[in-house]
Amino acid sequence: MSTTTTGSTIDLSRPAIPFAREVRVELRKMFDTRGGLWLFIITGGLLLLAMALTLLVLALNDDVTITASGFAQIMTIPLSILLPVFAILTVSSEWSQRTHLTTFTLQPNRGRVIGAKFAAVTLLALGTLVLAAVFGALGNVLYGLLTDHDVVWNLTGKELLWTVVLQLAFFWMAFAFASLLLNTPAAVASFYVVALILPVVAYPILMALFGWARDLLPWLDFNYAATPLIAGEDVMGEPVDVGALEYLRFAFTFCLWVVLPGVLGFLRIQRTEVK
Template sequence: MTAVSADASPTIDLSGTEQVPFGRLVSVELRKMRDTRAGFWLLAVTGGLLVLALGITLLVVALDDEVTVSANAFSQIMTIPVSLLVPVLAITSITSEWSQRTGLVSFTLEPHRMRVVWAKFVTVLVLAVATIALAIVLGAIGTLLASAITGNDPVWNLEADVFAWTLFQQMAYFTMAFAFGLVFLSSPASIAIYYVVSLLLPFMVYGTLYAFFDWAQDLIPWIDFGFAVGPYVGQGPDPSVEPSTTTLMQVIVTFVIWIVLPFAVGLRRVARAELK
């Protein structure tokens, strides 16, 4: 009898196997954002807040003939609800792979982790652009309705540079949320830190200091992204501050602090994190 020796270390040649198309990864991530119960209800609540914000604004216009809301103002109002809640989807798009332990499936179907991460990031940017487009459309509808209520001509004053900066700001905050998700890989921690940095500190701490201290007016725009980008989107605490080389440098510095650095640290952590 002839003994057959078994190969002690069999290998599988995958060199000819095609990768999952990147477009398919993006479409899967987009579907995962809205197919979960959390994603569905978050988008539903945001839609309800948009309708409520539009209704309240039109009610104010109807009750006070002296109030005039332009297209730019309507768009800014409509941006607020989506800026408050929808960034949570950017966080959970990455943290759910660890908190819900779906990473074993995702990173098995696509072993190259960074391709999955970049697909998620593209969906976040798509979501940011979609929210701004929705705010602009609702702002235009609100402008027409307000004009019909008051009998005045609609004011179409949405300037191209303000729109571009508003889009940049929205994409930056969504990227910040995504970056915090990469760093902490935990939904509660990422959401808490994001809202502290983007909402609580600017309104409760920085705003108070900015209003009472001269040194804060010089320092805060260098450490808070919202204050830095304010002069470009018409939402700065001091209307007298005009865009300049200094304000542009403040935008760049705060963008690096709160977005670029957390994103880089987060990518490194995801690449090295152990899946269980």
């Protein structure tokens, strides 16, 4: 008696997953949880609250005025405080909840997964900036209606460009920290210490007391490095002749807090065992 064995074949002709679909999946995953959805809702509420409080102060104090540039600066504050958490969670939550087992099974190419997450974070940052711009423009119009002051649309292209650059830098910094640490509490704490607590609490005191701090700190903080590029003066209000040094400072801070941890985080994700 003879036995005939029929071999089976594996169809390898299935097309690869489109990168745009991976980006859409990563965007949807940001809002699939109640935590992510409520974080976005709270941020929108803070934008409305910031606009309302600003208008209230202006209505009660006739001597205080504001322009479109001022509204733009106020509207970016809630974005800088809360929304970078999205950039952290999109990476770190995969490892803390072990969903990376599924993610890297469906897409074994980890570089594409990281790229899709990075693109999703960038799109979220740009989208929220558009939302903040809408609220800022609305606030400026209401300011003209509620007060006797003229509406001033003085937001220059240079200010707008640097506002976008700084917001993207903070989002990318949060993403880089999450990639490097792969732990949500550690990434959130590290980001807020470097991006918020030190620049607001510690750095101003050091700059007021020590001359060396005025030279050193612009090499360590985005906002301190970018202020001369935006306003033509340093954080102490002293005029600055913007040159190659000022651009070098910003590039150095960007490499220090975005490029370096981002590259190390990319290498860590590529080599870390999925278990």
